[in-house]
Amino acid sequence: MIGRESGVYKTSYEADLALYPLPTGQYAAVAALACLALLPLALDSHAMALLNLMALASIGAIGLNILVGYTGQVSLGHGAFMMVGSYTAAILTTRYGVPFWLGIPAGGVMAAAVGAFFGIPSLRIKGLYLAIATLAAQFIVEWIINHWTWIGGGAQSTIYVPTPAFFGWEIDTEYKRWFMILPVAILAYVAALNLVRTRIGRAFVAVRDRDIAAEIIGVNIFRYKLTAFAISSFYAGVAGALWTYYLKIANYEHFTLVTSIQYLAMIIIGGLGSVLGSVFGAVFITLLPIVLVYLVEGTARLAGYEYASVADFLANLRLIIFGALIILSLAIEPEGLYRLWGNVKRYFRLWPFSY
Amino acid sequence: MKMKLWRMGAAALAAASIVNLAWADHTVKIGGQCDRTGATRLIGVEICPGVADYVRLVNRKGGVLGHKLEYTEVEHGYAVDRGVEAYERLKRDGVVAMLDYGTPIVYALTPRHMADKIPAITPGFGRADSIDGRVWPYIFPMAASYWSQAGGAMQYIKDKGGKKGTKIAYLYFDNPAGREGIPIVEVVAEKEGYQLRHFAVPSPGLEMSPQVIDITRRFKADWVVAHLFGRAPSVSIKELKKSGFPLDRVISFVWGSGEADAKAAGWADSQGYLGLQFAAVGRNLPVIQEIMKMHRDEGKAVPEYVGSVYYNRGVLIAAILTEGVRLAIQNHGLPVTGDKVRLGYEAIRNFDLQGFLPPMTVTPADHEGGGWVKVYQVKGNEWVPITDWIRGYREEVLGLVDKANKKQH
Numbered sequence: 001m002i003g004r005e006s007g008v009y010k011t012s013y014e015a016d017l018a019l020y021p022l023p024t025g026q027y028a029a030v031a032a033l034a035c036l037a038l039l040p041l042a043l044d045s046h047a048m049a050l051l052n053l054m055a056l057a058s059i060g061a062i063g064l065n066i067l068v069g070y071t072g073q074v075s076l077g078h079g080a081f082m083m084v085g086s087y088t089a090a091i092l093t094t095r096y097g098v099p100f101w102l103g104i105p106a107g108g109v110m111a112a113a114v115g116a117f118f119g120i121p122s123l124r125i126k127g128l129y130l131a132i133a134t135l136a137a138q139f140i141v142e143w144i145i146n147h148w149t150w151i152g153g154g155a156q157s158t159i160y161v162p163t164p165a166f167f168g169w170e171i172d173t174e175y176k177r178w179f180m181i182l183p184v185a186i187l188a189y190v191a192a193l194n195l196v197r198t199r200i201g202r203a204f205v206a207v208r209d210r211d212i213a214a215e216i217i218g219v220n221i222f223r224y225k226l227t228a229f230a231i232s233s234f235y236a237g238v239a240g241a242l243w244t245y246y247l248k249i250a251n252y253e254h255f256t257l258v259t260s261i262q263y264l265a266m267i268i269i270g271g272l273g274s275v276l277g278s279v280f281g282a283v284f285i286t287l288l289p290i291v292l293v294y295l296v297e298g299t300a301r302l303a304g305y306e307y308a309s310v311a312d313f314l315a316n317l318r319l320i321i322f323g324a325l326i327i328l329s330l331a332i333e334p335e336g337l338y339r340l341w342g343n344v345k346r347y348f349r350l351w352p353f354s355y
Numbered sequence: 356m357k358m359k360l361w362r363m364g365a366a367a368l369a370a371a372s373i374v375n376l377a378w379a380d381h382t383v384k385i386g387g388q389c390d391r392t393g394a395t396r397l398i399g400v401e402i403c404p405g406v407a408d409y410v411r412l413v414n415r416k417g418g419v420l421g422h423k424l425e426y427t428e429v430e431h432g433y434a435v436d437r438g439v440e441a442y443e444r445l446k447r448d449g450v451v452a453m454l455d456y457g458t459p460i461v462y463a464l465t466p467r468h469m470a471d472k473i474p475a476i477t478p479g480f481g482r483a484d485s486i487d488g489r490v491w492p493y494i495f496p497m498a499a500s501y502w503s504q505a506g507g508a509m510q511y512i513k514d515k516g517g518k519k520g521t522k523i524a525y526l527y528f529d530n531p532a533g534r535e536g537i538p539i540v541e542v543v544a545e546k547e548g549y550q551l552r553h554f555a556v557p558s559p560g561l562e563m564s565p566q567v568i569d570i571t572r573r574f575k576a577d578w579v580v581a582h583l584f585g586r587a588p589s590v591s592i593k594e595l596k597k598s599g600f601p602l603d604r605v606i607s608f609v610w611g612s613g614e615a616d617a618k619a620a621g622w623a624d625s626q627g628y629l630g631l632q633f634a635a636v637g638r639n640l641p642v643i644q645e646i647m648k649m650h651r652d653e654g655k656a657v658p659e660y661v662g663s664v665y666y667n668r669g670v671l672i673a674a675i676l677t678e679g680v681r682l683a684i685q686n687h688g689l690p691v692t693g694d695k696v697r698l699g700y701e702a703i704r705n706f707d708l709q710g711f712l713p714p715m716t717v718t719p720a721d722h723e724g725g726g727w728v729k730v731y732q733v734k735g736n737e738w739v740p741i742t743d744w745i746r747g748y749r750e751e752v753l754g755l756v757d758k759a760n761k762k763q764h
Contacts, residue, residue: 046440046443048443050443053436053440146530146531158531249462251462251463289437290437307428311407315432318430
C-alpha cells in the first residue's frame with residue numbers, strides 16, 4: 001500500500017533517475033517539507049530551539065557520514081572542522097562585515113581546505129590508525145585557535161557576532177533562526193542524497209568496500225579520499241558557521257573532542273552509509289537526553305519523590321537509561337535506525353497482503 | 356439552548372479559576388542550570404543543593420516579602436546544546452532570573468540574556484570583562500572575577516612581604532579561563548617590580564612534574580599563583596609538596612580550593628596550601644546553621660556536604676538572587692520582570708548575610724560586587740580563614756575591564 005512499485009511506469013530516463021521515483025515517495029517528501037516549514041505555527045520557542053539544535057546536528061552528521069559511512073575513513077576530527085567553520089564565519093562577519101549567508105559557505109570552504117589537509121594521512125593509514133591521525137586535527141586546530149590571537153580574538157578565544165540579518169530582516173528569535181537553518185539543512189540533505197548517486201559517490205563506496213579493487217578499476221584513490229575529507233569538512237564547516245550565527249558567538253569549547261565522538265555516535269546509531277540515517281541519529285542523540293529529563297523527572301514526581309531529594313540519582317539514572325537505549329537500539333538493529341525504518345517500510349510494501 | 360448555557364458556564368468557571376490563580380499566586384519564578392553528571396559534576400553535586408536548600412529556606416520563612424520563590428533546576432551535564440535547551444525552557448516558563456552554569460554555556464547564552472533581558476548570575480564562570488554592567492547589563496558575575504582573584508592573590512603576596520625582585524610563578528590551565536588571569540598578574544608584577552613567569556599546564560593537567568621542576572629548580576620561585584581546574588589542582592599540590600616547595604606560598608584561585616582538591620592530594624600532604632574563596636566556608640555561620648536546622652525540622656539528616664566550599668557557593672548564588680528579587684519587588688513592585696531584577700541586583704548595598712559574604716555592593720558599573728576574596732588555608736582536615744575579606748589592585752583591574760570592553764566594542 002505504501003511505497004508500492006506496481007503500476008508505476010517510467011517512460012524516460014529522468015523519471016527513472018528521480019530522487020523519489022515513486023509517487024508516494026514524492027508525496028511524502030512534499031508533505032515532510034510542508035510540515036517542516038509549518039512547524040513554527042504550532043510550536044513554542046522552546047520546541048523551536050530543540051528543532052534548531054537537531055537541524056544543526058543533522059548537517060554535521062550528514063557530513064561525517066559521507067566520510068565515515070560512504071568512504072569508510074574514520075575521523076575523530078569533525079569537531080575541529082566545525083571549529084574552523086565557526087571561527088571563519090565569526091572573523092568574516094565581525095571584521096569584514098560579511099553577511100551570514102556568505103559567511104556560511106565561506107566557513108564551509110575554509111573547513112574543506114583544512115579537512116583535506118588533515119585527510120592526507122588517510123592515503124597511508126586506515127581504520128583505527130587513521131582515527132588517531134585525525135585526532136591530531138582536533139588538538140592542533142584547538143591549539144592554534146587558542147594561541148593565535150588573531151584567530152581566537154584574544155585571551156578568551158571568543159568572538160561575539162552581531163545578530164545576523166538578511167537584507168535588514170534581523171534573525172533574532174528561535175522562529176526566525178529556524179528559517180536560517182532549515183534551508184541550509186534541506187540543501188545539505190538533498191545535496192548529499194544526490195552526491196552519493198553520482199560518479200563521485202560510487203567512487204566513495206568503491207574505496208570503502210575495497211580500496212585496492214577500486215584502484216584497479218581506475219578510481220583515483222588519492223583524489224577521492226581527499227575529496228571525501230573536503231566534502232565532509234565542508235558540511236562540518238557549514239554546521240559550525242551556522243552554530244556561530246545561531247548562538248551569536250564563536251567559542252572553541254563548543255566543539256571539543258566529545259563533540260566529535262558524539263557525531264560518530266550519531267551516524268553509528270542512525271546508520272552508516274545513509275543520509276536519512278544521519279538525520280535519525282542526530283535527532284536521537286540530541287533529543288533523547290532532553291526527553292529523558294522530562295520522562296524521568298515526571299515519573300519521579302508521579303511516584304511522589306521531591307525533585308531536590310533525588311536529583312543526583314535521577315541525573316545518573318538518565319545517563320544509564322540513555323546508554324541502555326543506545327545499546328538496545330544497536331542490538332535490535334546493528335545497522336542503525338535507518339535499517340529499522342527500512343524494515344517498517346518493507347513490511348508495509350505489500351500490506352495488507354504481505355506473505 | 357441548555358447546552359449553550361452549560362458551555363458558557365464552564366467557560367466562565369474556567370476563566371474565573373485562571374484569574375483566581377493569577378491573583379492568588381504571586382510566586383516569583385527563578386531558574387538555574389546545574390551539572391550533576393558532566394565534566395564538573397564534583398562541583399555541581401554540591402553547588403546545586405546549596406542553591407535549592409537556600410531557596411527552600413527562604414520559602415519556609417515566608418518567601419520574599421511574602422511571595423514564594425519557585426525554583427526550577429535543569430540538569431544539563433555540561434553539554435552546550437542542553438544548556439541552550441535549558442535556557443529556552445526556563446525562558447518559556449517565565450523565569451525572571453537565572454543562574455548559568457559552566458564556562459562554555461555561559462559564553463553561549465550571553466547574547467540571549469542580553470536580547471531577552473533576563474539577568475544571569477555567572478559566579479566564577481563568566482569572562483572578567485563582563486563585570487562592567489554598562490556594557491553587559493544582564494550579566495552578573497556577582498563574585499570575584501579571575502582578575503579580581505589575581506588582584507587579591509597579589510595583594511596577599513605584597514602583605515606577606517613581596518618586594519622588588521620577588522619571584523612569582525603563575526601556574527595556569529592552558530585554556531581561555533586559565534589564561535584570563537595573566538594580564539592582571541603582569542600589570543601588578545610590573546608595578547611592583549616582581550619577576551614573573553608563566554607556566555602553562557595543558558588539558559587535562561594530570562602531569563605537572565616538568566612545570567613544577569621548572570618552577571622550583573630553575574626559576575626558584577618565591578610564590579606560586581595557581582589557576583587550575585578539575586583534577587589538576589590536586590596534582591599541583593602533590594608535585595609541589597614532593598619537590599619540597601612550601602605550600603603556604605602557593606595560592607590557588609577559586610576552582611582549586613575545594614575540599615575535593617585537598618582530599619585528592621591527601622589532607623596530610625596539603626597542609627598549609629592557600630586558596631581563595633568568594634563565600635565563607637564551613638558550618639559555623641548563621642545562614643548555614645539555619646539551613647541545618649531546616650533539615651532537622653524536616654526530619655532529615657543534614658547531608659555531609661552542607662558547609663563545604665562548593666555548597667556554600669551555591670548558597671551565595673541563591674542569597675544574591677533572592678536579594679535581587681527582594682529589591683526588585685520593594686523598589687519596583689509586582690509583577691517581577693527580568694529588567695526589574697536587574698535593577699534589584701544593581702541596588703544591592705553592603706549585603707553580607709551576617710559575614711557569610713563579603714560586603715557586596717553592586718552598581719551598574721560593577722556587577723562583581725566589589726571583587727572581594729578571602730584567603731583560606733588547609734589546616735587539619737578543613738579550610739580555615741587566615742585573612743579578612745581583601746581585594747587588591749582594584750584600579751588596575753577596573754582599568755583592564757575598561758580596556759577590554761573598549762576593544763570589544
